[in-house]
Amino acid sequence: MTTLGILHPGSMGAAVAAQAKRAGAEVLWCPAGRSEASKERALRYGLTAVSGLSEMSRQCDVILSVCPPANAEEVAAAVAAEPFSGIYVDGNAISPARMARISATMLSTGASVVDGSIIGSPPSESKAPRLYLSGPDGAVAAVAQLFADTAVRPHLLSGGIGKASALKLAYSSYQKASRALAAVAYALAQDHGLEDELLDIAKGRTTSYLAETAYIPKVATRAWRWAPEMREAADALSETSLPTELVEASASVMERWASVGDRPLDLSEALVQLHEAAGE
Template identity: 75%
Template sequence: MTTLGILHPGSMGAAVAAQAKRTGAEVLWCPAGRSEASKERALRYGLTAASGLSEMSQQCDVILSLCPPANAEDVASSVAAHSFSGIFVDGNAISPASMQTISTIMSSAGAQLVDGSVIGSPPSATKTPRLYLSGPEGPVETVARLFERTAVNTLTLQGGIGKASALKLSYSTFQKTSRVLAAISYALARDYGVEDELLEVAQGRTTSYLAETEYFPKVAARAWRWGPEMREAASALAKSSLPAGLAEAAAVALEEWAEAKDLPLEIAEAMDLLHSTPDP
């Protein structure tokens, strides 16, 4: 039986790790320092508590990191510090360059790195996200088997470390920036009293994020996590000699929502928070 460790069981991480239980894996997590919400998710999904990262590193064949991108390197370093020698799956929204840094960290500990990216909503009875994997063939196959015939659809990318993370940020650059631009567009229209007209125009194009105003509060509540992701996207774009200004601008806009983490906002409240606070 394969033992999987999850760092840390947020809404995505807990749901993904729970799918591995369906293939017979035992799933461990570390309660120390985690929130009550994390503890509730771990209990709901039947995850097994480890006494700490040391026990997890000793007991697990595979450790999956799904955390805010700004914390990805620190999480990898903390695992490496416990001499983990199994398969470390970094499934975070970080740039290929950042993934190479984590590859070096894990290699120094004797672990094998799999580059992963999750695209889609947390797995459920009605939702099937994709887990893209790239890296050494053997470890990638081991990770893919953990999710066979589950609500997590694994797909392998050829080309080694950096491919899965590049795909994630390529998608995020459009998807998340578009969400931010839609909210800013409505905030401007609202200032001039033409938001209803803008919505009417947008509804004529049913594939437009402009027609999904109900999503703005969700974007605001996730800005603390999406902002660093856009910084990583900007880094990846710049490294490829592509314009990075839009991703950087999206990060700046997301910072206007920095205090909205997990708040149950109304649409108008989310747009109000986009207005910069005037200098005193």
């Protein structure tokens, strides 16, 4: 049996870890400093609590980091300090350059490093996200095996560390930026009493985020995670001398919702928040 450590059981991390458990792995997590929501998810998915990173590092074959992008290097450094010599998988939305720094940190402890990115919603009976993996062949294969025949679909990429991270941010720079632009467009139309007309135009197209107004409040409640991801996407674009302005602007829009956190909003509240944040 492979033992997997998850850092940390947020909505995505817990659901992904649960799929590995379903496939036969033992899954450990560290309750210290985590929220009641994280503890509830860990309990619901049957994850096993350990006393701290030291115990996790001793017991685990693989440690998977799924955390806000801003904390990715901090989490890796904490694991490296134990130290850990198994397979470390960074599954966060970070730039290839940051992924390279994390790889160097972990390799100094004797660990193997896999670059991972999750694209899609948390796995469930109806949703099957893709887990892109790049890095050393043996380590990548071992991580992919953890999710064999589960709702997490491994996709192996050639080319080594940085490839999975680059793919994630290439996708995010469009998908999340488009959501932010749709919110701003709808807010402008609503300010002029034209929201119905804008929706009518959007629904006449084959696909349009403008027609998915129910998703705008979801963007607001995810903005605390998505805004840092857009900053990572800007870094990734800058690393290859590509324009960063669009994703930086999307990050700025999302940062207006930063104080919302996970608090549920309706459409009207989400749009009001865009205006109110501008006046702070």
